[in-house]
Amino acid sequence: MINMNSYFKKNKLKIAPWLFMAPGLLMFITYVIWPIAGSINISFYDWDGLGEKTWIGMGNYVELFDDEAFYKSLKNNFIWLILYMLAVPIGLFMALFLNQSVRGIRIYKSMFFFPFVISQVVVGLVFSWFYDPNFGLLNIVIEFFGGTGIAILADERYVTYGIIAAGLWPQTAYCMILYLTGLNAVDSEQIEAGRLDNAKGWKMLWYIILPQLKPATFIAIVVTVIGALRSFDMVSIMTAGGPWGSSRVLAYYMYEKSFSEYGFRMGYGAAIAVILFLIMMVYITFFLLKMYRDEKAN
């Protein structure tokens, strides 16, 4: 006992951080690391989720790389990744626009933030009504201007873009709020100084404001990338992956193969999840490296 105590006293500085981290680490291992290992393990089996598992090695992956639907989902995931990024600049400009002191500005700000507060499912439903070929607002407007109506969610060419547009609505609000808080912290003296040096408009934004918003931009990009990669709710609600699977993304394809009405292929689903995880890993590594470097620099 005394020995233990003295050991603890000698190494207090080394042990204490681990003690403080222990609850978090335990949770992280149980709910993150362990399931990831579990998924990777299942991806080597042929398993319907109910009966016996059969080891098939890389079988699921071999099949996956010969699966048109997988490539379609992968392609859609990349379209999501690229177009979802629009949320960052649009959010920035909305934040700049709303960052003024006018009477009632708080109400306007909360109105702009509103889409992020409501559930993704509701956003999806609202947009599917908006796109509805028979009574949707979009087609009424198009036809009013003499165009011919299009059923966005039934057309393989537009469906993914239609869903992304719906997804951008709440995501833009999220980026906007990140930038609004960022703008609060912008140093007014630097702006003054810039103004004295004749900086205006775009130059002011690019050289004075944006550098100070760097932390906000970083977070906005990270959450948007992750949002794009786990875009599941919208796809599920608006099209269920259709028409004929042309709006599927990896997350939805994984769900469809393993848990949906006709999905009894846990192993195959897990293999899709592993691929999705590897793609996410690229960003997560980038994110962690950046954090690590920033911490070191300080």
Place this chain on the structure above:
Amino acid sequence: MNFKFKTSVASAVTFALMASTAFAGTLVINTDTSDPAPKAAFEQLIKDFEAENSDITVKWNLFDHEGYKTSIRNFLTADAPDLANWYAGNRMLPYVNAGLFEPVDDVWASAGLNDTLASASASMTIDGKKWGVPYTYYNWGVYYRKDIFENLGIGIPKTWDDFKAAGATLNANGVKPITIGSKYLWTAGGVFDYMNLRTNGYDFHMALTKGEVSWTDDRVKATFANWKELVDAGFFIDNHAALSWQEALAPMVQGDAAMYVMGNFAVAPLREAGLSDDQLGFFQFPQINPNIDMAEEAPTDTIHIPANAKNKVDAKKFLAFLGRADVQTKINATLGQLPINKNSSVSDDKFLQAGMSMLSSTTGGIAQFFDRDAPAEMAQAGMEGFQEFMVKPERLEAILKRLEKVRTRVYK
């Protein structure tokens, strides 16, 4: 996602409560009969059962219809009820193979069901054993706007040529011949079933869904060639891939479309939407190949005993009760569907009567439904292909190749 999560939490809570209250004499039943008519039918059924068996208390857990399809896997393995409803044919195969359902041949034998439920016996049998008791089925066919047909002087089409002519007349008068909502795919499966049953007959259809025939077979191509005639002639409403089957009811109610290839359950919402029995009619899907016996589609709904059930004795009593003629008469009168028991009587609703007489005079055979006759993965890939075909018929070759690839993997 959120929604699903909530339901699963809710059901987890229900199971926790259930586990603590279950004791001998309590019978736990899980069903997905959450629509108004099925819900009322089950309330009545359970009340009648309790009245006859005063020593048994029934605990009934009602699930959301769509959520049930995914939660059944969890509750069959984790905390099984004593009875659960499900579907016949291949839809129950995964659970039978996994040993999650209990064979109930003894109930069939002791309650005389082998005789009274003989018509559904084949679809309840896997590996020579019966895995549940069927209590209801319903016919499929063409529901149509009688008033529109009469106004345009169209008679009920009996042959393929009649059918195409009827569609041409409708189209010429600005009415789309057939409404369909293929967003959730299965509706397209119904159309395919009829096209294939009429083109190649029941035996071929069953061989195809059992994986014994290649999807690139010429006979399959013949089915699609017939179907393509309808697609090319503009038979189906535009943008059907964006609609659910309920949303596709609207064009029919508004008179923009005149026919719906559907199951009898479509009658209730069509009536609710304001169509009277003078406006709404039913006819058998027309003949395509005169040398083929007409086969029909009639899915069967069933109740099963999970292998992990606690109170199997009372569960079997319930199944025997459910198989009885008078019980099936009563429950199906409320459901608006057809009883399986041959001694039951059918309510005098005109659509039920029409369906009953059609099915009882069917010589070609009775199929379940594409997703019950074919295994899950084939069913999904198939129905997705049908949907794509209905919009992009020129891709048929590629679609069939894809289905063939799935077939060679699924049926090992």
